[in-house]
Amino acid sequence: MNLKQLSELLGLSQTTVSRALNGYPEVNEATRERVLQAVKETGYRPNKAAQRLATGKAGSIGLVMPTAPGHQSDVHFGEFLAGLGEEAVRHDFHFVIMPADPDDEVAALRRLAISGNVDALFVAYMRGHDPRLAMLRSLSMPYVVHGRSFGSEPDYPYLDIDNEGAFYDATRLLLQLGHTRFALMNGPMHLDFAIRRKNGVISALAERGLALEEGCMSHALMTDEQGLLAMEHFLQLPERPTAILCSSTVLALGAIRAVNQAGLRLGEDISLIAHDDVLPLLKPESFSVPLTTTRSSLRAAGVRIAQRLIGTVKQAGPFPDQELWKTELIVRASTGPAPKF
Amino acid sequence: MNLKQLSELLGLSQTTVSRALNGYPEVNEATRERVLQAVKETGYRPNKAAQRLATGKAGSIGLVMPTAPGHQSDVHFGEFLAGLGEEAVRHDFHFVIMPADPDDEVAALRRLAISGNVDALFVAYMRGHDPRLAMLRSLSMPYVVHGRSFGSEPDYPYLDIDNEGAFYDATRLLLQLGHTRFALMNGPMHLDFAIRRKNGVISALAERGLALEEGCMSHALMTDEQGLLAMEHFLQLPERPTAILCSSTVLALGAIRAVNQAGLRLGEDISLIAHDDVLPLLKPESFSVPLTTTRSSLRAAGVRIAQRLIGTVKQAGPFPDQELWKTELIVRASTGPAPKF
DNA sequence: TACATAATTGAAAGCGCTTTGGATGCCACT
DNA sequence: AGTGGCATCCAAAGCGCTTTCAATTATGTA
Numbered sequence: 001m002n003l004k005q006l007s008e009l010l011g012l013s014q015t016t017v018s019r020a021l022n023g024y025p026e027v028n029e030a031t032r033e034r035v036l037q038a039v040k041e042t043g044y045r046p047n048k049a050a051q052r053l054a055t056g057k058a059g060s061i062g063l064v065m066p067t068a069p070g071h072q073s074d075v076h077f078g079e080f081l082a083g084l085g086e087e088a089v090r091h092d093f094h095f096v097i098m099p100a101d102p103d104d105e106v107a108a109l110r111r112l113a114i115s116g117n118v119d120a121l122f123v124a125y126m127r128g129h130d131p132r133l134a135m136l137r138s139l140s141m142p143y144v145v146h147g148r149s150f151g152s153e154p155d156y157p158y159l160d161i162d163n164e165g166a167f168y169d170a171t172r173l174l175l176q177l178g179h180t181r182f183a184l185m186n187g188p189m190h191l192d193f194a195i196r197r198k199n200g201v202i203s204a205l206a207e208r209g210l211a212l213e214e215g216c217m218s219h220a221l222m223t224d225e226q227g228l229l230a231m232e233h234f235l236q237l238p239e240r241p242t243a244i245l246c247s248s249t250v251l252a253l254g255a256i257r258a259v260n261q262a263g264l265r266l267g268e269d270i271s272l273i274a275h276d277d278v279l280p281l282l283k284p285e286s287f288s289v290p291l292t293t294t295r296s297s298l299r300a301a302g303v304r305i306a307q308r309l310i311g312t313v314k315q316a317g318p319f320p321d322q323e324l325w326k327t328e329l330i331v332r333a334s335t336g337p338a339p340k341f
Numbered sequence: 342m343n344l345k346q347l348s349e350l351l352g353l354s355q356t357t358v359s360r361a362l363n364g365y366p367e368v369n370e371a372t373r374e375r376v377l378q379a380v381k382e383t384g385y386r387p388n389k390a391a392q393r394l395a396t397g398k399a400g401s402i403g404l405v406m407p408t409a410p411g412h413q414s415d416v417h418f419g420e421f422l423a424g425l426g427e428e429a430v431r432h433d434f435h436f437v438i439m440p441a442d443p444d445d446e447v448a449a450l451r452r453l454a455i456s457g458n459v460d461a462l463f464v465a466y467m468r469g470h471d472p473r474l475a476m477l478r479s480l481s482m483p484y485v486v487h488g489r490s491f492g493s494e495p496d497y498p499y500l501d502i503d504n505e506g507a508f509y510d511a512t513r514l515l516l517q518l519g520h521t522r523f524a525l526m527n528g529p530m531h532l533d534f535a536i537r538r539k540n541g542v543i544s545a546l547a548e549r550g551l552a553l554e555e556g557c558m559s560h561a562l563m564t565d566e567q568g569l570l571a572m573e574h575f576l577q578l579p580e581r582p583t584a585i586l587c588s589s590t591v592l593a594l595g596a597i598r599a600v601n602q603a604g605l606r607l608g609e610d611i612s613l614i615a616h617d618d619v620l621p622l623l624k625p626e627s628f629s630v631p632l633t634t635t636r637s638s639l640r641a642a643g644v645r646i647a648q649r650l651i652g653t654v655k656q657a658g659p660f661p662d663q664e665l666w667k668t669e670l671i672v673r674a675s676t677g678p679a680p681k682f
Numbered sequence: 683t684a685c686a687t688a689a690t691t692g693a694a695a696g697c698g699c700t701t702t703g704g705a706t707g708c709c710a711c712t
Numbered sequence: 713a714g715t716g717g718c719a720t721c722c723a724a725a726g727c728g729c730t731t732t733c734a735a736t737t738a739t740g741t742a
Binding site for chain 3: 353354355356357360367368369372391393394395396397
């Protein structure tokens with residue numbers, strides 16, 4: 001069943017039927033009723049491809065999913081997607097996901113944009129001086145960046161959390177507890193959030209005349225295995241750190257295992273603060289020693305970005321271009337006074 | 342730049358240019374070269390919407406992502422998606438993801454199918470007597486089911502792992518180690534894999550004249566929190582089970598925490614076997630007590646399903662309709678002889 | 683040389699929708 | 713009766729591609 005058939009069935013023109021369906025005002029209410037009734041009876045659905053060709057709108061937002069043989073799938077990605085989805089489903093939007101090799105993201109993004117399959121783009125996993133920004137700017141397609149790109153002019157639409165502030169505050173808390181030996185367990189070095197979190201730690205330490213030793217910093221994928229390895233390394237240092245800052249509860253999972261294996265007690269021998277993306281899988285409050293965290297819901301960010309993206313496509317009012325969310329510092333049992341030596 | 346402009350530029354007809362681009366044999370090689378060259382220079386990309394309208398093919402596979410406010414995002418889902426993606430990217434396919442309320446999956450799937458946005462469907466989270474099967478059959482669109490639907494005629498295309506066999510084997514191993522008190526920590530009751538795994542346990546036990554007590558079975562979302570709760574419950578039973586079968590390493594994570602908190606030793610007081618989907622996040626071999634598991638890579642399943650789906654759309658040879666993968670039973674330290682009372 | 687055959691290319695008809703630019707009829711008002 | 717304004721509706725022109733059918737030229741064969 002297509003428009004033509006439907007309109008013949010009704011004895012109307014395609015024009016009128018189309019207008020009736022799309023809520024145009026210049027159609028008689030009685031006629032509209034008839035059309036709607038016929039749609040119900042025949043089960044007519046407009047052909048999306050045709051609609052898209054005619055209007056240029058696709059009703060979808062695009063994103064690139066980094067993936068490759070051997071590439072770790074990322075829990076954080078799934079959670080974020082759920083947030084986007086939650087909002088999209090309210091507006092009858094869908095996603096087009098372009099899987100791409102992580103080394104090929106710029107090209108993949110461009111391909112996605114000019115594929116005509118999407119109305120707007122969502123971009124994540126931002127890096128310092130991210131080359132995608134220039135490309136996006138040249139694209140004349142709405143987009144929102146999740147995160148920011150350290151070193152680039154912040155004149156693009158983004159939603160980010162205050163990573164630097166979060167880790168600054170967390171570090172200050174530990175300083176107040178008397179800690180002087182710090183270690184930072186971070187995400188991959190080139191990623192923006194990792195850079196900012198590091199800066200947050202460094203600047204809080206600097207205020208007390210302290211520095212972050214080179215060996216007290218790890219950059220790795222945020223898996224529990226990497227957390228274990230990094231912590232094992234820290235624990236072997238001659239001047240063992242007593243205060244650990246951790247970029248994810250997933251890393252913390254492994255880190256804590258290492259702490260336990262070394263026979264140390266979390267919250268006493270070692271204090272640890274992790275950033276909590278509010279993954280349903282890992283609740284910091286139900287760790288055996290509940291975790292002190294900086295919290296910001298990844299999912300909520302997904303919802304918000306979807307709102308902005310879809311809103312822009314539907315031209316539903318202006319949205320703030322830049323949003324920076326504060327995180328919450330939630331103190332639980334994994335932090336305590338620095339041990340006395 | 343569109344086809345018309347490009348063809349005028351080349352002094353050729355749209356027909357010839359189109360054929361040159363799509364690899365038709367009846368075009369002069371020299372001409373094809375010229376066209377390809379011009380494409381490179383102009384950066385011409387065919388409009389997908391038009392292509393789709395003309396051919397009816399979208400170059401994409403569709404899937405429904407269960408999501409709702411408060412709905413747990415599922416690590417397993419992300420991992421599976423990565424597998425699909427890995428294969429899709431090799432064929433320049435993408436996904437269209439339709440987020441939908443879990444209660445609305447049948448309707449969402451139908452909407453997706455008739456939206457004309459996809460060439461094939463992937464379906465997961467199968468339930469017993471799943472109502473989606475009948476719908477899919479009526480659809481005349483290729484699809485592959487991940488899992489099966491207990492109680493339905495198995496005449497649909499699927500890829501599944503031998504859940505019953507896996508848990509049968511695991512249970513037998515524990516029986517051989519002398520265990521007599523079993524508990525099963527399962528996924529949501531209505532899901533097919535949960536039903537089959539339960540059956541596997543029950544039939545292995547039945548061979549020894551044993552039964553699975555009602556209180557020794559839990560059905561819940563596969564998160565570590567649920568694992569903790571279920572295990573705490575098991576440990577309070579008057580006849581405490583010594584052998585635990587667990588539907589996911591994620592559940593096991595919480596379960597083990599409960600075991601530790603109760604001051605019991607894994608592999609001695611309590612033996613545990615978990616099913617391992619090979620999540621990069623959770624490696625059973627790096628648990629503090631390495632986990633005995635039944636293993637089958639979720640990601641590999643994703644790759645394979647994508648192969649079948651894309652292959653079918655491209656009409657690249659026939660594929661087996663039903664595939665049932667065996668799991669591996671990998672013995673590590675979390676299983677040991679039944680304790681003597 | 684004449685004719686069948688193969689190799690290349692093109693014109694034009696869709697694919698199913700939206701939207702522009704009129705029609706048409708009806709009414710109120712001069 | 714003449715005019716302008718409304719409310720409705722429609723024919724037809726795209727949107728940018730693929731594909732059928734046909735035309736043209738080159739090649740080979742009798």
